[in-house]
Amino acid sequence: MTARTADWDPSHYLRFSDERSRPFVDLLARVPGTPRxxxxxxxxxxxxVAALHARWPDAVVTGVDSSPAMVEQARAEHGDDAEFVLADLADYVPDGxxxxxxxNAALQWVPGHLDVLARWRDLLAAADDGAGRALAVQVPGNQDAPSHVLLRELAAAPSYARWTEGxxxxxxxxAEEYLDVLAQPGWTVDAWETTYLHVLxxxxxxxxxISATGARPVLAALPDDVRPAFVAEYKARLRAAYPERAYGTVLPFRRAFVVATRD
Structure with missing residues (x-):
């Protein structure tokens, strides 16, 4: 059975933009060379895209996303800086x-994405001038954090399971699993994990x-007359797990990174 998804809300996603953007900047800092x-x-x-151009001002950027809402906003606000394509990440094939x-924080939504990474590795390796080509990935690694555990437990409760199943x-x-996939002969791989302490x-x-990201499919699946009760109970559980302090609420967030470069 195919998992049910919902389209993204760009304005909601961009809340806490600085915190969400930092891992991408950290990832780019470890990519060698000057990609064209x-x-x-x-x-x-x-x-x-601005972070890519800050790192490599002359690079030609193509952005791919499966969300019509995201691509529409990207084209409207950043269309002069990159080309944006609406496509499924799992099977997208570029012209060159x-x-x-x-x-950045996308492949976690792609089933079997280790196979996707292996396909991209092979594509880069097969290029005639493949030396120096690189693959850089960052994914959230907090599925065992209270935020996600509480979400799964509540969604599985009898009051909600009929809508949230699937x-x-x-x-x-x-990180070591990504390393294992990409560390093939002819590749140099840098893999690591970081836990950020975001003060929200x-x-x-x-x-x-989380309602803009990990909880989005569950919230979208609930009927309008059921969702408020779910949200109220979920908020209460999150407040207990992540108490607000005088300076804000601390959200520990583990992420996995990998940069693979063709020798």
């Missing part, structure tokens, strides 16, 4: 082979964060 062409898989609303394939769930692997401002800040 960059393919961004899961480009979202296009706001991070880019120097750099990058993906909704899409993000899936990630440990505002009431129910963790709910605001």
């Amino acid at each position: 062409t960059v393919l961004d898989l899961g480009v979202g609303p296009g706001h991070l 082979v880019p120097d750099l394939v990058v993906s 909704t899409a769930r993000p899936h990630v692997h440990r 401002q505002g009431a129910d800040a963790v709910f605001t964060w």
Whole structure:
């Protein structure tokens, strides 16, 4: 059975934009060389194209996303800086082979994305001038955090399970698993994990964060007359797990990174 998804809300996603953007900047800092062409898989609303151009001002960027709302906003606000394509990340095939394939917080929504990474690895390796081509990926690794555990438990409760069963769930692997896929002969791979301590401002800040991302499919699946009760109970559980402090609410967030470069 195919997992049920819902389209993204760009304005909601861009809340806490600085915190969401930081891992992408950290990822780019570890990519060597000067790519001329960059393919961004899961480009979202296009706001991070500026980070690519800050790193490589002359690079030609193509952004791909499966969300019509995200691509529409990216084209409207950043269309002069990149080309944006509406396509499924799992099977997208570009016209040519880019120097750099990058993906930030997107592949967790692609079932079997280790196979997708292997396909991109092979595509880059097959290029006649493949030396120096690179693949750089960052994915959230917090599926065992209270935010996600509480979401799964509540969604499975008898009051909600009839609607939430089959909704899409993000899936990630440990950094060493990405290393294992990409560390083939002829490749140099840098893989690591980082836990950020985001200090979020505002009431129910963790709910605001996750409702734009990991909880989005569950919330969209609930009927309008049922969703408010779910939200109220979920917020209460999140407040207990992530108490607000005088300076804000701390959200520990683990992420996995990998940069693979063709020798």
